[in-house]
Amino acid sequence: MVQQQRSGEVDPAEVKRRIGPIGVWTGVLGGQSAEFGRTVAAEVEQLGYGALWVGETARYKEALVHSAILLGATRRLVVATGIANIWVRDATAAANGASALAEAYDGRFLLGLGVSHAPLVSSRGHDYGRPLAAMRSYLDAMDETEYAAPLPQRAPRVLAALRPGMLELAARRSAGAHPYFVTPEHTARAREILGPEPVLAPEQAVVLDTDPESAREKARRYTSWYLTLPNYVNNLRELGWPEEDLAGAGSDALVDALVPWGDPETVAERVRAHHAAGADHVCVQPLVDGPEELLPQLRTLAPLLLSR
Numbered sequence: 001m002v003q004q005q006r007s008g009e010v011d012p013a014e015v016k017r018r019i020g021p022i023g024v025w026t027g028v029l030g031g032q033s034a035e036f037g038r039t040v041a042a043e044v045e046q047l048g049y050g051a052l053w054v055g056e057t058a059r060y061k062e063a064l065v066h067s068a069i070l071l072g073a074t075r076r077l078v079v080a081t082g083i084a085n086i087w088v089r090d091a092t093a094a095a096n097g098a099s100a101l102a103e104a105y106d107g108r109f110l111l112g113l114g115v116s117h118a119p120l121v122s123s124r125g126h127d128y129g130r131p132l133a134a135m136r137s138y139l140d141a142m143d144e145t146e147y148a149a150p151l152p153q154r155a156p157r158v159l160a161a162l163r164p165g166m167l168e169l170a171a172r173r174s175a176g177a178h179p180y181f182v183t184p185e186h187t188a189r190a191r192e193i194l195g196p197e198p199v200l201a202p203e204q205a206v207v208l209d210t211d212p213e214s215a216r217e218k219a220r221r222y223t224s225w226y227l228t229l230p231n232y233v234n235n236l237r238e239l240g241w242p243e244e245d246l247a248g249a250g251s252d253a254l255v256d257a258l259v260p261w262g263d264p265e266t267v268a269e270r271v272r273a274h275h276a277a278g279a280d281h282v283c284v285q286p287l288v289d290g291p292e293e294l295l296p297q298l299r300t301l302a303p304l305l306l307s308r
Contacts, residue, residue: 010156012175012199015110016280019078020050022271022305024298025203025283028291029070030060036291037066038073043295045077047302051110053082053178053203053283062088064097071105079105082178082203082283083114083160086134091141099147102155112178113138114160132165139173158199162186162235167193175199178283181232183257184273185239191278201281202274207261208286208297215261216252222287223258224249259287268304 024044029037044052052070056063063084070079084094094111101109115131142157159170161177167190170177176199179190187202194200205222209215226232227250236246236254245251250258260270267284274282284305286297 010154010175012156012197015156015158015175015199018050018107019080019110019199019201019281021275021281022049023051023053023078023080023201023281023283024049025053025055025082025285026294027055027057027060027285028288028294029054030057030066032291034069037070040295041070041073041077041079044298045074047298048306049077049298049302051078051080051281051283053080053112055082056084056088064089064094064101067109068101068104071101071108074108076108078108078110080110080158080178081112082180083112086113086115086138091138092145094138095142095145096147098155098157099151100149102153103149103151107153107155109155111155111157112160113157113174114178115166132169135159135166135169136173139169156199158201161190162231163238164193171195171198176201176280179203181205181226181258182235183239184270184277186235187274187279188277189239199281200279201283202279203283203285204271204274205259205285205287206267206270206301207259208264208267208300210262212261216255218287218289219255219259219261220249223255264301264304267301271305 029040041052054066063081067079067081098111115135156175158176158178159166159174160180161167161170162179167177171194177190177194178201179186180203182202191200207215207218209218227246233246241254245254260267271282271284286294288294288297
């Protein structure tokens, strides 16, 4: 367990209260119109989810601008970046952008930061060499940034953290951790490293499909990409997965462990398993064939996920 050093005035307990136990994670909205995003955000709030986490890729909307669009369409919902890549904007831009959103939207913005992955970073002309050191330096620079505009409270930040070094840094230098592409077993390990106070908000991809063949085919569209990235593969190795399960798009056992599929109750059971393992908040990501499927699936899941 790590002794936490809080980020500025941010209280992890307040972050937990604001985001609640269940949120939504989606990479779909960045490639859609602003109007579509506003419609989704407004209904996610109306359904009762506590936070909307949005991904960032080189082809989609910039993370902080995208967050502003979604925050403007809602009144209570927390909008979080999952994640904002530290190689995309310098620390001053991240600090000042997050502060502007925190002040403008009454503390409803949560800055998720991550080091991304070597292939994606090198394509931008950066050297990925020492990601943990890079994150530490980035946080130092953020904390040294002077912000002259009104700011009742700094925006909370969490780190995309998988393995012990980044989890320890998350506990010391942020409100907590946002692990991605993980299992409840990882959640239990992350909670042990973080200690009780920091926020632990894992992402959980799900497939609403009761047919094993088609469900696993949908899940493998998701796992096949992430299993090409060493950060995720090394994390799974550390959790005990052998090489034969990690090959290609993953064995059936690995796919089932990473992506629960079936009826809504089956999906809800996996979310509950994360909470039982120590998660404060689980960001549910429905794997959809098209953006028009996102809201119907969130409506289907809401009664089971939000009834606790």
